Amino acid sequence: MQLALIGLGRMGGNMARRLTSGGHEVVVWDRNATAVDAAARQGSIGASSLDDLVQRLSAPRAIWIMVPAGDPTEETVRTLAERLSRNDTIIDGGNSYYKDDVRRARELRERGVHYVDVGTSGGVWGADRGYCLMIGGDADPVARLTPIFRTLAPGAGSVVPSPTLTGSTTASEGFLHCGPAGAGHFVKMIHNGIEYGLMQAYAEGFDIMRNATSDALPEDHRYDLDLGKIAELWRRGSVVSSWLLDLAAIALNEDPALHAFVGKVADSGEGRWTVAAAIEENVPADVLTTALYVRFRSRQDHTFAEKVLSALRAQFGGHAEPTR
Numbered sequence: 544m545q546l547a548l549i550g551l552g553r554m555g556g557n558m559a560r561r562l563t564s565g566g567h568e569v570v571v572w573d574r575n576a577t578a579v580d581a582a583a584r585q586g587s588i589g590a591s592s593l594d595d596l597v598q599r600l601s602a603p604r605a606i607w608i609m610v611p612a613g614d615p616t617e618e619t620v621r622t623l624a625e626r627l628s629r630n631d632t633i634i635d636g637g638n639s640y641y642k643d644d645v646r647r648a649r650e651l652r653e654r655g656v657h658y659v660d661v662g663t664s665g666g667v668w669g670a671d672r673g674y675c676l677m678i679g680g681d682a683d684p685v686a687r688l689t690p691i692f693r694t695l696a697p698g699a700g701s702v703v704p705s706p707t708l709t710g711s712t713t714a715s716e717g718f719l720h721c722g723p724a725g726a727g728h729f730v731k732m733i734h735n736g737i738e739y740g741l742m743q744a745y746a747e748g749f750d751i752m753r754n755a756t757s758d759a760l761p762e763d764h765r766y767d768l769d770l771g772k773i774a775e776l777w778r779r780g781s782v783v784s785s786w787l788l789d790l791a792a793i794a795l796n797e798d799p800a801l802h803a804f805v806g807k808v809a810d811s812g813e814g815r816w817t818v819a820a821a822i823e824e825n826v827p828a829d830v831l832t833t834a835l836y837v838r839f840r841s842r843q844d845h846t847f848a849e850k851v852l853s854a855l856r857a858q859f860g861g862h863a864e865p866t867r
């Protein structure tokens with residue numbers, strides 16, 4: 544299948560590589576010409592501009608955007624809308640706010656252009672592991688794009704099948720049409736809010752174990768624990784095993800004291816949006832709200848727990864610590 548991809552950053556470039564390896568024709572463009580050249584060497588077709596990208600596509604066109612949420616996405620969608628035709632599709636795979644998706648879908652519908660929002664999880668590891676895709680939009684364009692989703696997703700064999708999940712479902716392959724416009728990014732927003740809570744739980748647990756050597760404890764209650772080996776242990780058969788724990792094991796074995804990190808932890812915005820949604824729905828979200836507030840505090844006072852959070856963000860997404 545033919546697809547255009549705009550934005551060749553940490554995830555976009557890897558997605559282009561996975562798609563071309565899967566047999567799709569991928570036309571790419573990025574403001575950084577070096578990134579376009581690199582993707583072309585890996586099998587994509589490089590475009591020199593947005594106009595060139597659109598002209599290289601056959602109708603009905605499908606263009607996937609992987610640029611930062613907010614103004615960059617708004618500008619890209621607006622520019623494309625002026626160049627596309629009826630029945631073409633714009634896919635936003637970034638971390639947009641779901642209410643913006645609802646508005647953009649409505650505006651594009653007036654032009655006859657489809658809009659699909661795809662919450663994309665997988666970070667810098669997605670090229671090899673595959674991406675978990677949470678999809679919002681009308682049924683017809685989503686169905687048309689299914690070969691793309693199936694190639695990007697991990698596939699049904701990536702996890703142990705659920706004993707309660709029967710019949711054919713794309714959820715077991717790693718992608719799901721969650722509902723109408725905005726639903727994909729709404730589910731991804733909650734996914735990231737949960738991620739904050741899970742990361743915080745791991746971070747606090749490792750912090751408690753690290754401080755088991757404290758002079759405040761009786762001498763026979765002190766333990767000098769190897770956190771990297773404990774993380775590795777928990778990966779095998781434990782009910783707290785997860786990909787985040789896998790990443791914690793990597794980080795703690797590479798740098799047991801996490802000297803490479805200050806412990807200043809950024810938030811991407813989706814944690815805030817999750818808490819805002821909880822407030823709008825009158826849903827108590829104690830853990831997720833606290834995990835968000837801890838990140839605010841980390842920019843003023845740092846503990847080992849915050850170093851664990853920073854290390855996890857660096858592992859799954861290649862995220863650097865904020866400078867402010």
